[in-house]
Amino acid sequence: MRKRAFLLPILAVVIVTALSAVFIVDERERALVLQFGRVVKVQEDPGLGFKIPLIQEVVRYDDRILSRDIDPLEVTPLDDRRLVVDAFARFRITDVERFRQAVGAGGIAFAEDRLDSILRSQTREILGSVSSNDILSSDRAALMLRIRNAAIEEATELGVEIVDVRLKRTDLPRQNLDATFARMRAEREREAADERARGNEAAQRVRAQADRTQVEIVSEAQRDAEVTRGEADAERNNIFAQAFGEDEEFFEFYRSLNAYRQALRGDNSSMVLSPDSEFFDYLRSDMGAPAGR
Template sequence: MNRAISLLALPFLVVVALLVIASLYIVDVREKALVLRFGEVVEVREEPGLGIKVPFLDNVVTYDARILGLPTSPMEVTPLDDRRLVVDAFARWQITDVVQFRRAVGSGGIEFAQRRLEPIVTNAIRQVLGSVPSTTVLSDDRTPLMNQIRDLARDDAKDLGVRVIDVRLTRTDLPEQNLTATYARMRAEREREAADEIARGGEAAQRVRAAADRTVVELTSEARKRAEVVRGEADAR
């Protein structure tokens, strides 16, 4: 009898255990979680720990709560003086409103958010760098420019439920064809300077040779004159 009851209770206990397991979820300290029921948000969990959901009805979606990085592709920008530059940048961002983030990116998650965030950052870079001359972009202190880019990108990214924390210009350089032309111009200038120096040196050497020849002629003439005088005096004696 007892054995029969035990055999009947075993499936029930298994079902209960499965229901308990299916109703529990864990939120990691590095994550934020949303509990979805038929696609609608029913609970937001931003604190780590154990949570409870309705088994087989609720779905838990987690997102990275840490600061994330976004490297941009190399882009050409045109500063105020129409001198084209190639720019690389690196942005750091973080999810701040997980519900708004879910509505903005849907099931695309972090990867889809990166694809939407990159044009926001690149547009901010083009707008800010296009308002200043290239000398400002190429200067050693670009902190004010990067802060302007960050603020502009932060305002445009609010609808994604994220916050742009920082934007850094990792490279600002001339395009390859401009570099080639610049190097050629610099080489031509150096060659012209070298030719000028050689010409000036030749002129100086010519003057020195002319002065030396004139000195030789004068000394020779003076020596001959003295020799004639001495010879004449000797003949007179």
């Protein structure tokens, strides 16, 4: 019993030591075995791994594609139209040993800070070499590819591969929005004024054409009326001439009656004539004929 009691603690220590010498690497990660801070083994394949208990330690790193949002930064394109760019990147740890040497015990957080600095620098440089219209257009995939390619070399020194870089949003700075809106409003008002001016010009042309057409129609109508009136007068004179030829006395009587009708109106009741005027010959005659006939 005494011997068994002595062996149980030793057995427990052996079991604990053996278990601490074994570690498991998940398929989603890679592991490094460190001895006094120095890398002695890289465990890239999933499964069991072994280390020296108490002397060596295991550090694990995610082997999946990771995302990193870059804080919004202000860029100045070639046309000096400042923009605020919001981007994100996808990256993956490809060389865990180099990654450990580059970031030390800082791990992923330290690497993300380094990536932020690299991506922000490359984003400012690339977007500063083009115009704002190129950045705001739908064909900006080439710009994102240029940023990625420019950042790949620097990221390789960290043992990291940058898989993709995307511009999520591109806006004007808040202080420039009012000026931009005012410029857009002025441009729209100018376009509206141009449209109104063109409309007024077209309206003037239509009115001028309508006035000319009106004058032409009235002139033609007056010409036709004068022609018709002339023909009617000629026909009337012809009838008068025929009537005068057939009955001269009746024609003179008819003309005298028309003259009386025109002369003896309500607003012209006073007339100054000599006593022997021939105007009232038909009125002085009992037979309705001029005196002396």
